[in-house]
Ligand SMILES: [Zn+2]
């Protein structure tokens with residue numbers, strides 16, 4: 001069983017999980033500077049200051065450079 005770490009949904013195959021990861025937005029942040037998506041936990045250590053986990057990217061600040069991916073899409077659910 002393969003489980004998505006973002007939303008805890010389980011999948012029969014690794015491929016199914018890979019496909020799901022592309023669409024899973026649960027708990028993800030998008031960095032507008034480099035376009036990278038990552039887990040919210042990867043961008044903050046104290047839950048207060050957020051910065052892009054990419055070493056070569058200067059993006060920081062929730063709702064400044066980093067946006068919650070799910071927040072944009074919740075209207076469609
Ligand atoms: Zn997921």
Ligand SMILES: [Zn+2]
Pocket residue numbers: 031032033034035036052053054057058059
């Ligand atoms: Zn970035």
